[in-house]
C-alpha cells in the first residue's frame with residue numbers, strides 16, 4: 001500500500017477489534033505487547049522517529065492495545081522499523097517492541113500488505129539467491145581493484161530454505 005493510500009486510510013474513522021492485542025500477543029514474537037505501559041522511552045530513542053513522524057513505536061504499541069487492527073496491518077506502519085533494537089534496550093518493561101514489529105509484519109504479510117520494494121527483494125532472493133543481485137560490471141570492477149572474489153551461497157540451498165519458510169509462496 002502506498003503512503004498516499006495509507007494517509008487516506010488514516011483519515012477515515014478507524015475500526016476497532018478488541019481482540020487485536022491478544023492476537024498480536026499470541027503470535028510468534030508478539031508477547032511484548034502485553035507489558036507496554038506507554039512511557040514513550042522507545043519513541044524518544046528510536047532513530048527512525050527522528051526522521052519521520054509516520055514511525056512512532058509508542059503510538060504503534062498504543063494502536064495495537066486499543067485494537068486499531070486495520071490501521072496497523074493494512075497501512076505502511078509496520079514497515080518503517082530498522083530492527084536496530086535500541087527500543088528493546090531502553091524499554092523499562094522489557095516489552096520487546098522491536099520484536100512486536102516482526103509480529104505485526106508477519107500478520108500484515110498474511111493480509112497481503114507488503115511494500116513493493118520488499119517484494120522485489122524477495123523475488124530476487126527466490127530467483128537468484130541474492131537480495132540485491134550483483135552486476136557483471138561490479139564484479140569486473142572488483143577484479144580491476146584486485147579485491148577477493150565473492151563467495152555466493154548456493155542458489156539451490158537458498159531456494160530450499162525459502163520453500164521451508166514459505167517465503168517463496170509470496171513471490
Ligand code: SF4
Pocket residue numbers: 035036037038039040041042043057058061090091092093094095096097
Ligand atoms: S518503552 Fe516499552 S513500555 Fe515504554 S512505550 Fe515503549 S514499549 Fe511501551
Ligand code: SF4
Pocket residue numbers: 042045046047048049057080081082083084085086087088097098101
Ligand atoms: S527497533 Fe525499530 S522501533 Fe525500535 S528503535 Fe529501532 S527502528 Fe525504532
